[in-house]
Amino acid sequence: MDVSISPSTVDGTARAPPSKSYTHRAILAAGYAEGAVVTDPLLSADTRATARAVEAFGGTVEIAADESRLEVDGFDGSPAVPADVVDCANSGTTMRLVAAAAGLVDGTTVLTGDESLRSRPQGPLLDAIADLGGRGESTRRNGQAPLVVTGPIAGGTVAIPGDVSSQYVTALLMAGANTDGGIRVDLETELKSAPYVDITLDVLDAFGVEAERTADGFAVEGGQRYDAGGEYAVPGDFSSLSYLLAAGAIAAPDGLTLEGAVPSAQGDTAIVDIVERMGATVDWDREAGTIHVSQSPLSGVTVDVGDTPDLLPTIAALGAVADGETRIENVEHVRYKETDRVSAMAEELAKLGATVTEHEDELVVHGDESDLVGARVDGRKDHRIVMALSVAGLVAAGGTTVEGNEHVDVSFPDFFDVLADLGTTVRR
Numbered sequence: 001m002d003v004s005i006s007p008s009t010v011d012g013t014a015r016a017p018p019s020k021s022y023t024h025r026a027i028l029a030a031g032y033a034e035g036a037v038v039t040d041p042l043l044s045a046d047t048r049a050t051a052r053a054v055e056a057f058g059g060t061v062e063i064a065a066d067e068s069r070l071e072v073d074g075f076d077g078s079p080a081v082p083a084d085v086v087d088c089a090n091s092g093t094t095m096r097l098v099a100a101a102a103g104l105v106d107g108t109t110v111l112t113g114d115e116s117l118r119s120r121p122q123g124p125l126l127d128a129i130a131d132l133g134g135r136g137e138s139t140r141r142n143g144q145a146p147l148v149v150t151g152p153i154a155g156g157t158v159a160i161p162g163d164v165s166s167q168y169v170t171a172l173l174m175a176g177a178n179t180d181g182g183i184r185v186d187l188e189t190e191l192k193s194a195p196y197v198d199i200t201l202d203v204l205d206a207f208g209v210e211a212e213r214t215a216d217g218f219a220v221e222g223g224q225r226y227d228a229g230g231e232y233a234v235p236g237d238f239s240s241l242s243y244l245l246a247a248g249a250i251a252a253p254d255g256l257t258l259e260g261a262v263p264s265a266q267g268d269t270a271i272v273d274i275v276e277r278m279g280a281t282v283d284w285d286r287e288a289g290t291i292h293v294s295q296s297p298l299s300g301v302t303v304d305v306g307d308t309p310d311l312l313p314t315i316a317a318l319g320a321v322a323d324g325e326t327r328i329e330n331v332e333h334v335r336y337k338e339t340d341r342v343s344a345m346a347e348e349l350a351k352l353g354a355t356v357t358e359h360e361d362e363l364v365v366h367g368d369e370s371d372l373v374g375a376r377v378d379g380r381k382d383h384r385i386v387m388a389l390s391v392a393g394l395v396a397a398g399g400t401t402v403e404g405n406e407h408v409d410v411s412f413p414d415f416f417d418v419l420a421d422l423g424t425t426v427r428r
């Protein structure tokens, strides 16, 4: 479906949805446990896929009528053989975290997903599962899903690349706590997206599971039990907040107040500093979890997204509006997402009139708000591309149509309602 955004200003108050990364981990950790209540969860297509996987392993996940909590009955460290194929839909996090959990099953689990997910790299995780005493296979032998995982794994030491996906590390640490021998992950290359492993350590800690950094990577002892001691509360999502912050920085002359911005381990918190460096006026009350942002003329900056791949679409959109050059460095791993987001943003922003130069590991956007002209752009069936292009549409003369608005259901299902409530002219 298409969404049309007319040039608009935004004002008022909006709340960031709960964190997708924390919600995935909390649901799965509650699954590894006897159970737990997850409060303030993100209910989205991706997190529902993780909930389905917990149910496939023998747990149950009940959504409260007001959607404010999930009551999870866990499989208590012993996942059952799923009765059917596990459909991870569009969610890389689900596929990686669940593939490692499937390594604990005394039997075989089959995992699949949509076309995008079936094109993403899983090979290093499959090799790790094999090295730990299980079997991890790609049906097409190309390192991509559908995957067939047979356990149980015993534990041990594995070496994996750090520059493809940090989710392999997260997956192995979460499953490793329930192996007999524990898992030690040695990184063969420098870890990208490292703050996502910090999120994992944060959630493991809350569930009473000890894991640690080592000289070469990470390690978790086996034979541990997950126990959150009742409830686990999910913080707000800074990747989702980035679109609202960007909207405020380019289109809120009277300012915008954003709620749900309590600090946590999320690397994408960096967006607050980035919009400020570009020239927006930002006031963050960390204790209250509110950010006040207002529009100012923006100028280009240089940003390394090694730790924060999900911010690339937002920063590229901001760069198209900012005066001068925005240089986004360390971007190669951002090509392995729902789509190649480096190429997608280069090509789609060019349709709006920005001058964009794409290199293998760098994206350079030469922007100027006065040059942005509305056009029909392709959201690439990727929630972040859809949201970032919609934000650019706020200042593109004449109106912008973004294809595929429904894909925001992956991480921010209410995104267009929130934009409309803030005063944007949105037609779906």
Ligand SMILES: O=C(O)C1=C[C@@H](OP(=O)(O)O)[C@@H](O)[C@H](O)C1
Pocket: 020, 021, 022, 093, 164, 165, 166, 167, 170, 192, 193, 196, 309, 310, 333
């Ligand atoms: O673990 C997580 O929750 C995530 C890790 C990151 O992926 P990579 O580690 O594959 O870069 C990020 O892009 C993704 O949106 C969520």
Ligand SMILES: C=C(OP(=O)(O)O)C(=O)O
Pocket: 020, 046, 090, 091, 092, 093, 094, 310, 337, 338, 384, 411
């Ligand atoms: C890449 C993302 O998620 P996942 O890897 O879980 O598909 C994302 O949300 O941008």
